[in-house]
Amino acid sequence: MTTTTDPWPLPRVVVAAPASGHGKTTIATGLLAALRRRGLTVSPHKVGPDYIDPGYHALAAGRPGRNLDPFLVGVERIAGLLRHGASVPTPADIAVVEGVMGLHDGAVGRRDYASTAHVARLIEAPVLLVLDTTAQGRSAAALTLGMAAFDPAVRIGGVILNRVGSPRHETLLRDALAEVGVPVLGAVTRAAEVAAPARHLGLVPVAERAPESLAIVTALAELVEATVDLDAVLDLARTAAPLTTPAWDPVTAVGGPAGAERPVVALAGGPAFTFSYAETAELLTAAGADVLTVDPLRDPALPAGTRAVVIGGGFPEAYAQALAGNTTLRAELADFDGPIVAECAGLLYLGRSLDDVPMCGRLDLTARMTGWLTLGYREAVAVTDSPVARAGEPVRGHEFHRTTTDPGHGDRPAWRWNDAEHGFVSGRVHASYLHTHWAGHPEAARRLVEACR
Incomplete structure (x- = not known):
């Protein structure tokens, strides 16, 4: 073989x-x-x-x-x-x-x-x-x-x-x-x-x-x-030439586990949060975390021992009432003192409301559906230090949404692109519309696991 x-x-x-x-x-x-x-x-x-x-x-x-x-x-x-x-x-x-x-x-x-x-x-x-x-x-x-x-x-x-x-x-x-x-x-x-x-x-x-x-x-x-x-x-x-490039390895990418302790990182899943790259969990695991899935539609609480939360993209607008109905998980996330990384749908879920339906209230913003699509690649620079980025670091990402937030960014923005500031860094929360692929900047996974400790 x-x-x-x-x-x-x-x-x-x-x-x-x-x-x-x-x-x-x-x-x-x-x-x-x-x-x-x-x-x-x-x-x-x-x-x-x-x-x-x-x-x-x-x-x-x-x-x-x-x-x-x-x-x-x-x-x-x-x-x-x-x-x-x-x-x-x-x-x-x-x-x-x-x-x-x-x-x-x-x-x-x-x-x-x-x-x-x-x-x-x-x-x-x-x-x-x-x-x-x-x-x-x-x-x-x-x-x-x-x-x-x-x-x-x-x-x-x-x-x-x-x-x-x-x-x-x-x-x-x-x-x-x-x-x-x-x-x-x-x-x-x-x-x-x-x-x-x-x-x-x-x-x-x-x-x-x-x-x-x-x-x-x-x-x-x-x-x-x-x-x-x-x-x-x-x-x-079968006419394709043999692959001569070595396989990408998540352990090599993050430099191995960031310590002996294995903190639990909760990764949002279920029908409302389906946007996640397979490499995200692999990199977190390689960095030394135990990755467990939480479904904000159905799970009343985060997994036992959760030290950090990652909430990716999806369709919270299609499940707003059901997400609002899970009041115990919303309350836990509102008070959670560990690092939280949220992209797009996760950003909306952490806000006060989505189309006037109550969300977690962790971030001081409201969100609503619009009639236009925001779509495209972005070359961003981190504005504020956070659990996954350091100010001044470049990252490439992708936007894909039909919602908007008020305000559009916080006093401590997450990113800058196209000469404008975007997203929110609030305490240990990093949230924005930008979807990123952590295989492109695996240090995000390592930093998140280190931040758990």
């Missing part, structure tokens, strides 16, 4: 598209589930900062869905994070990586940086292009050819035709793609589509609809089994 440093011929494929809405998530999730039903161990990955798609990937693959985002974690960590994710808890037989937006769409103003194409190059994986063929004929071949020629370093190894109108339409498309030498590995008709429910920030997370989500994943597996040549996909994945 190869070690975490030996070259590893991990079969892998990137599922991409010319633009959002072509069916990447449908095909990627269906592939994961169908390959798993074949008895393969499948490692699921997602390009970009998205939290929701990896939930469907995890349900399909039976292991955590993980993100590959060069902007958030650095170019140098992408191949190592892929190898880490494909290695734990057991080595995978194949990795399936779902892209983000269009194949060549990167961070705004940075050409293709952090795009699907960029990640495909970094992990040296072939691309399986999903095409929405609605109202298209031979032009689908021209589009595919252009996508391939735009960056010759990105290898498009096959196409899956989506939303095909009829057998005649499929024949026309296959003939056209044969002209440009791109194999068609599957064709999905419009009638066969399977849709997951969506809301204002994308798909409804798996944790909110567990039975229905399982039924959707099963249907996607059956769809892919019936319409995609899985053997051809496996053959394409």
Whole structure:
């Protein structure tokens, strides 16, 4: 068996598209589930900062869905994070990586940086292009050819035709793609589509609809089994070059446990707080913490012995009344004297109210839903010392919300970006809208565990 440093011929494929809405998530999730039903161990990955798609990937693959985002974690960590994710808890037989937006769409103003194409190059994986063929004929071949020629370093190894109108339409498309030498590995008709429910920030997370989500994943597996040549996909994945980058290691990243004592860190979960990267818990554990989950919808108290709390993102607006009804946990958080780190949904939960529904009251702010989406990568600098950052330190993050707070920041702001201050540092609380990936700055995990002591 190869070690975490030996070259590893991990079969892998990137599922991409010319633009959002072509069916990447449908095909990627269906592939994961169908390959798993074949008895393969499948490692699921997602390009970009998205939290929701990896939930469907995890349900399909039976292991955590993980993100590959060069902007958030650095170019140098992408191949190592892929190898880490494909290695734990057991080595995978194949990795399936779902892209983000269009194949060549990167961070705004940075050409293709952090795009699907960029990640495909970094992990040296072939691309399986999903095409929405609605109202298209031979032009689908021209589009595919252009996508391939735009960056010759990105290898498009096959196409899956989506939303095909009829057998005649499929024949026309296959003939056209044969002209440009791109194999068609599957064709999905419009009638066969399977849709997951969506809301204002994308798909409804798996944790909110567990039975229905399982039924959707099963249907996607059956769809892919019936319409995609899985053997051809496996053959394409096996053409990927061996991974020569060592696996990313959380213990190495944080420098090992920060002491003999193992303080308890409570990590918010459950349907209202589904936005968390798998590496967060891994880094906290590597730094010497015992990480336990708390569900603010259902758990009346923090886990026994909790010394710090991490509350990530999610949809508190969809569960405001139920969160308000858990008065004992709200009261405990209002008086908790250990470090608290809160991102986005966690920020709202710690405030006085959300759309006039009472929250924890730990922070002197009110929050409300708005009619606009705040979205994008951010290059921030810490303004105030806190349990996870030191003033003056740079960090990269991502905003994704339709709410606003009053005030927009505290007297001791957490961050500064775009010439404005954001977030709140109050006592041992650090809270803001900024989502961060701690694999990109693992010192946050170490500092939080040290702050527990």
